[in-house]
Amino acid sequence: MTDFDIKYAEYQKIFDEYLSNFCDKLVCEPQILKESLIYSLKLGGKRVRPVLMLAIADLLGIDRTSISNFAVALELIHTYSLIHDDLPEMDNDDFRRGKPSNHKVFGVGNAVLAGDGLLNTAYSILFNECFNGNEYISASKYICDCAGISGMIAGQSADLLHENDTTVDEKILDFIHLNKTAKLIMAACVTPSILCGGKYYSEIKTFARDLGFLFQLTDDILDVEGSFENLGKSVGKDGAEGKYTAVRLYGLSDCKLRADLFCDRCIKMLEGLDGDTQFLKDTVYFVRQRIN
Secondary structure, X not given: OOHHHHHHHHHHHHHHHHHHHHHHHOOOOOHHHHHHHHHHHOOOOOOHHHHHHHHHHHHHOOOHHHOHHHHHHHHHHHHHHHHHHOOOOOXXXXXXXXXXXXXXXXXXXXXXXXXXXXXXXXXXXXXXHHXXXXXXXXXXXXXXXXXXXXXXXXXXXXXXHOOOOOOOOHHHHHHHXXXXXXXXXXXXXXXXHHHOOOOOHHHHHHHHHHHHHHHHHHHHHHHHHOOHHHHOOOOOHHHHOOOOOHHHHHOHHHHHHHHHHHHHHHHHHHHXXXXXXXXXXXXXXXXXXXXO
């Protein structure tokens, strides 16, 4: 294992302990609701967003415990979005991370409620954090804005609206990539900066935005070149369903070049920050080279 692999696994373990503690204390009825929430939360995944939040917190010298609840709330929001994304009315995917999607296990109605429950619970966690001071209020609001109608939900709506458009407009594509994908990555990275009085706020926000675009570009590439074995979900669906993707607009080769460009931009932004940014740089390369 490389130093990056070891450090990434360390961050994953730290967050998984936060998440396990949350799941152990979760109280809700009926039992099927609790089971459906925990099912999707524990499907695994790379935990990119909480790992980024922990890494930025370390860079800025913030106590990890101060961002633990924010990390859990953000992962709840991300997981709710995946449950709803897989629904027949959305992307209609029967698998997530190599296992049956929530609606295939618990039914469509329960899957909708599980997603709603995760979002509502995430907001409750963020509301509780607001009692800790003004920075916590600002951080909570930032996450809510990134997840809501000025963020992820807007991007998902635009993605559905422009499905099967005969042409792809770059401005619309950028809007989808920014809001559907980049905004939650920005929430992960910017939250520690807000809690640290706005240290490197603009730089970290720009870095996270570009990393979000890079993440979505690699997603679009993997939908063409990836495999179910690596991705744990169906491939080729974006093209078959006429989705708004970078591959449709730029072509596969130019999409890869564009991903390289965003990768370079992320690295250059990190080079302007004080402190040890090597793990974050390696994370950028990890996102660019990922196969799942």
